[in-house]
Amino acid sequence: MAQRGIRSLWRDFAKQPEGILGLSILTLLLIATSIALTSLPQETFTEWSDPTYWTRYPKTAAPAWINLFSLTKQPEHLILHQPSINEDIVGGLKRVTHTYTLDYAYDDFSNDISLNYFLNYGATPPQIEFRVTRPDGEVFSLSRTTAPSPPPQISIYRLNGSISSADRILRNNVLQQFSKPNCPFSALNDTRANVLIFQASCDKIDTSSRVLKGVYIFEISFFFFGPVDKVQTTELIVGGRVFGFMGTDDLGRDIWVGVLWGTPVALFIGLTVSILGTGIGLMYGVASGYFGGKTDEAMMRFSDIVISFPLLFLLIIIAVSTRMTIGLLIIVLVVFGWPGLSKVTRSIALQLKTLPYVEVSQLIGASSKWVMIRHIVPQITPYVIASVALSVPGPILTEAGLSFLGLGDPTLPTWGKILNDAYVFGAGARQLWWWIMPPGVMLALTAISFVLVGNALDKVLNPKMRSL
Amino acid sequence: MGLGRFVVTRTLNLVIVLFAVIFLTLAMAGEATDNVVRRGAEVYVRGDIAEQCRSQPQPSFCRDAAAIQQQMRTMTSRYLEDIGLNEPWWSPKRLWYKAYSLATLNLGESYYQRSYSGSNIVRDIILEALPKTVLLFSTATILSLFLGLLIGIRAARRPGGLLDRLISTIGVASGTVPLWWVGIIVILFFSYTLRIFPARATPLIPPSDPAYIPSLLYHMILPLVTITSLSFGSWAYVVRNLVIGIMQEDYITVAMAKGVPERNILYGHVLRSAAPPVITIVILSLSGSLGGALITEAVFDWPGMGRLFYQAIGGLDIPIVIGLVYVTTALYLASIFIIDLLYGLFDPRVKAG
Numbered sequence: 001m002a003q004r005g006i007r008s009l010w011r012d013f014a015k016q017p018e019g020i021l022g023l024s025i026l027t028l029l030l031i032a033t034s035i036a037l038t039s040l041p042q043e044t045f046t047e048w049s050d051p052t053y054w055t056r057y058p059k060t061a062a063p064a065w066i067n068l069f070s071l072t073k074q075p076e077h078l079i080l081h082q083p084s085i086n087e088d089i090v091g092g093l094k095r096v097t098h099t100y101t102l103d104y105a106y107d108d109f110s111n112d113i114s115l116n117y118f119l120n121y122g123a124t125p126p127q128i129e130f131r132v133t134r135p136d137g138e139v140f141s142l143s144r145t146t147a148p149s150p151p152p153q154i155s156i157y158r159l160n161g162s163i164s165s166a167d168r169i170l171r172n173n174v175l176q177q178f179s180k181p182n183c184p185f186s187a188l189n190d191t192r193a194n195v196l197i198f199q200a201s202c203d204k205i206d207t208s209s210r211v212l213k214g215v216y217i218f219e220i221s222f223f224f225f226g227p228v229d230k231v232q233t234t235e236l237i238v239g240g241r242v243f244g245f246m247g248t249d250d251l252g253r254d255i256w257v258g259v260l261w262g263t264p265v266a267l268f269i270g271l272t273v274s275i276l277g278t279g280i281g282l283m284y285g286v287a288s289g290y291f292g293g294k295t296d297e298a299m300m301r302f303s304d305i306v307i308s309f310p311l312l313f314l315l316i317i318i319a320v321s322t323r324m325t326i327g328l329l330i331i332v333l334v335v336f337g338w339p340g341l342s343k344v345t346r347s348i349a350l351q352l353k354t355l356p357y358v359e360v361s362q363l364i365g366a367s368s369k370w371v372m373i374r375h376i377v378p379q380i381t382p383y384v385i386a387s388v389a390l391s392v393p394g395p396i397l398t399e400a401g402l403s404f405l406g407l408g409d410p411t412l413p414t415w416g417k418i419l420n421d422a423y424v425f426g427a428g429a430r431q432l433w434w435w436i437m438p439p440g441v442m443l444a445l446t447a448i449s450f451v452l453v454g455n456a457l458d459k460v461l462n463p464k465m466r467s468l
Numbered sequence: 469m470g471l472g473r474f475v476v477t478r479t480l481n482l483v484i485v486l487f488a489v490i491f492l493t494l495a496m497a498g499e500a501t502d503n504v505v506r507r508g509a510e511v512y513v514r515g516d517i518a519e520q521c522r523s524q525p526q527p528s529f530c531r532d533a534a535a536i537q538q539q540m541r542t543m544t545s546r547y548l549e550d551i552g553l554n555e556p557w558w559s560p561k562r563l564w565y566k567a568y569s570l571a572t573l574n575l576g577e578s579y580y581q582r583s584y585s586g587s588n589i590v591r592d593i594i595l596e597a598l599p600k601t602v603l604l605f606s607t608a609t610i611l612s613l614f615l616g617l618l619i620g621i622r623a624a625r626r627p628g629g630l631l632d633r634l635i636s637t638i639g640v641a642s643g644t645v646p647l648w649w650v651g652i653i654v655i656l657f658f659s660y661t662l663r664i665f666p667a668r669a670t671p672l673i674p675p676s677d678p679a680y681i682p683s684l685l686y687h688m689i690l691p692l693v694t695i696t697s698l699s700f701g702s703w704a705y706v707v708r709n710l711v712i713g714i715m716q717e718d719y720i721t722v723a724m725a726k727g728v729p730e731r732n733i734l735y736g737h738v739l740r741s742a743a744p745p746v747i748t749i750v751i752l753s754l755s756g757s758l759g760g761a762l763i764t765e766a767v768f769d770w771p772g773m774g775r776l777f778y779q780a781i782g783g784l785d786i787p788i789v790i791g792l793v794y795v796t797t798a799l800y801l802a803s804i805f806i807i808d809l810l811y812g813l814f815d816p817r818v819k820a821g
Contacts, residue, residue, distance in 0.1 A: 018637075301477060308485050308804055312762070313793040314492060320781060320789060321496040393644055400646060401763050405781060419649065423767070428656040429667065436656065440649035447644035455640070 012460040019456025025449035029263055036260040044257045048413040056235075057252035058111070061243035063434050067106075075106040075240035083220075083234060093223045100218040100236045104135075107211060109195040111239035113165040115220055118233045120156050122226035125149050129221040130163050132197060135214025140177050140197065143170050156228050163220075165193040194239070247434035250425045255418065259438045262415040266396045266446055269326065273333040273395035278388045280334070281341030282380065286372050288342065289349030300346070303339035311336050312398070319407035326409045329402070333395045341387055345380050352376050382461035389454030393447035400443050415439035474812045482805050489797050490566050491558070493790050498557030501786050504579075505553055506544075513543045570798065575791035580783050581776070584675050590791040594773065598795075601765065601772030604688055605757035608695040613750060615696070616703025621734055623704065624711035632708065639705025642698050648763040654694045655767070665690040668769040691768040695761075699753075706749060710742040717741075748807050755803035 013019050036045075047053035058077040067073045083098035104110075115130060125147040133139050143163050150157030163170065174193040179185055183202030190196075200212040218236055222229075246256040288299040315332060318324065349372075352358060358375050366374075402408045403416025404423065422428075422435040517540055521530035529535040548554050555562055569575065575590035583593045623632040659667035669691055671683040714720065715738065723733050765774025773792060780788035 018640075301481065304481050305484050305488070308481065308801060310489065310793070310797045310800055313797060314489070316777075316781065316789065317493050317496045317793060320784060320786065321500055397644075397646055401648070404648065404763055405766070405778065407781065419652070423652065428652050429660055431656065431660060433653075433656060436649075436652055440646065440653070443649065444641075444645040448641055451640055451644055 022452025054252035077240035077243040124225035127223035270392035277337035281338035285342035285345030289346035307339040386458035612700040615700040620704040620707025638701035642701035651767040
């Protein structure tokens with residue numbers, strides 16, 4: 001019987017385009033939640049507020065797809081992890097070469113190039129060679145160094161090293177190899193290595209400072225002297241001005257990651273507060289209506305008091321005097337969020353308790369608890385289900401507002417927090433629309449989806465209780 | 469429940485909530501502000517003693533360091549006793565004193581914030597900001613009410629029609645979009661991209677200047693238009709629902725059967741029945757906007773109570789935060805109280821309980 005009921009309810013629900021729209025948005029939010037929980041690195045959540053985690057990312061980069069709408073292609077920020085690896089023996093030494101191939105088809109130069117490596121080695125430090133083969137066939141040797149000597153009495157030394165285009169020696173190397181007799185130093189506008197590496201040679205193209213487009217091959221070779229020596233990982237970062245699906249903020253944080261993480265946080269806050277608050281409101285209202293008389297009077301006066309509390313101010317006072325956490329926020333929102341529903345459930349319980357079957361149940365000696373839970377609560381449940389959906393947006397928007405004021409949980413990536421950062425860093429004045437739009441759109445979408453679903457459920461479940 | 473008892477319970481409710489808010493704010497921030505005052509008292513007393521020891525004839529305790537310490541302790545505790553800080557924040561005396569201070573708007577002095585006239589009295593600072601909040605939000609409410617009535621009634625004439633469905637969608641959507649976020653985007657577009665309106669809604673000239681009022685009104689355009697265009701949809705939706713509900717009442721059917729023109733029915737009977745709930749929502753949204761518009765004002769930099777709140781939170785100017793909480797809570801509770809009383813007077817069902 002229950003299954004039939006659900007099927008016919010679904011049929012009624014499906015007739016409402018608004019409800020279906022709400023449900024589709026909700027599905028997208030759930031997909032975002034599952035992407036966040038399964039495929040994003042855990043550190044992006046826990047280290048969201050730690051700027052040192054995000055140093056490899058570009059600062060205030062626009063989304064990469066803006067290149068589709070513009071004639072000049074901005075260089076995309078590339079973080080490359082997967083080189084092709086080659087091992088051979090050269091002059092009795094083991095040589096490991098990591099090769100990164102990238103097609104550089106942008107109209108501007110890279111901001112900077114850096115290569116990070118993670119090595120293990122014994123007493124003799126390995127030799128490191130970094131070079132690039134350009135599309136015009138020239139090979140620039142970028143850097144030739146020896147890794148630092150390990151401290152004594154260490155059998156395996158672990159080195160986290162990096163080569164950057166900002167390095168002075170590397171810059172001089174590139175400058176010397178770039179300049180030709182017909183292309184002297186004085187002809188160059190910009191002598192930074194990150195520019196020269198990608199710049200067309202003067203003797204091949206007459207106009208200077210043009211980007212040489214094509215395939216670049218960056219190779220890093222390690223010459224090892226000991227048996228324990230090996231390369232753990234390498235990573236090539238070609239700095240650019242556009243990045244990812246939603247760009248980055250002032251600290252280099254990937255906004256797409258933040259927006260994705262915001263989804264489970266928002267849904268958690270909204271659903272927890274809504275379900276707990278609705279549950280308390282339901283039981284409170286039923287008890288008040290069922291017992292009636294003085295108990296009812298007292299309970300309703302109490303709920304009047306709770307309902308007239310200025311919740312936002314209370315939250316602000318709490319936040320400025322202690323450290324706000326998500327748990328505390330949820331508790332406060334639940335404690336002050338239930339009375340609205342209790343009024344409605346009370347009035348329904350008042351009507352239901354006079355029904356003959358309830359009175360019969362009382363006459364044959366059923367306890368109050370039994371009557372309320374078996375006979376009254378199930379009758380009210382349909383109303384309550386719609387109410388759960390309708391009371392989800394409130395807590396989410398409250399949390400967003402509080403976080404926007406800088407009074408939320410300071411470590412969590414919530415939509416309100418991202419907007420707060422944007423506001424504090426002056427994203428509006430700096431036209432950083434990709435920092436402002438996505439969190440707000442997500443907030444609005446989440447709120448609208450629950451309202452649409454709630455309204456549709458309300459129409460399906462409570463056709464009689466609506467005035468229209 | 470008679471009207472008398474109704475008034476008594478509502479008054480009790482008001483008093484209890486007010487005291488609970490005072491209690492909670494003191495519980496949360498009382499200890500911290502007390503410590504600030506204690507430290508301030510110590511500094512004050514130390515200065516006082518230094519002054520005394522410099523003057524001639526020198527008091528006897530100045531010759532001995534231990535005696536000076538002793539004198540400092542007694543003077544500090546006497547001073548704290550004078551201002552009532554020897555008792556903990558939860559003592560009834562201090563709660564009553566807080567309520568009394570609130571009633572007389574004696575909200576203490578701010579840490580950093582100053583009013584335009586240079587005063588650091590919290591009351592002066594708040595009273596300077598209050599009219600601007602009222603100006604912006606009452607204008608916005610009146611405008612959206614007007615638009616909402618106009619469009620809502622039109623939509624209700626043909627339920628299910630194009631306008632009706634449009635208004636229902638806009639009403640639901642605009643009610644869920646955070647106003648302050650729209651504010652940020654509006655500022656980005658109109659102030660920074662198009663450069664039509666100023667990005668900060670606070671005029672740069674001082675309030676004493678005669679050009680201040682026109683300048684303020686010019687700066688008000690962007691927030692006013694934003695707030696109105698985001699809230700009229702919900703108003704229209706509410707009016708539409710009310711009107712459709714009233715149109716199904718028997719007396720309207722009778723009037724239609726008699727051949728009363730639709731215009732007269734709508735603007736005569738229906739609007740009159742819709743007035744009490746509409747007035748309720750007007751009062752509630754006005755009082756709610758006093759503090760609820762905190763973030764919106766901060767975003768637009770409108771020099772009202774919301775921005776003051778935001779600045780006080782940013783600088784942890786606790787006396788201002790608490791003062792604003794008290795004032796807005798009192799205004800909010802007063803408006804709820806008035807609505808309840810009006811309903812009690814005019815709606816016989818309330819008295820019947």
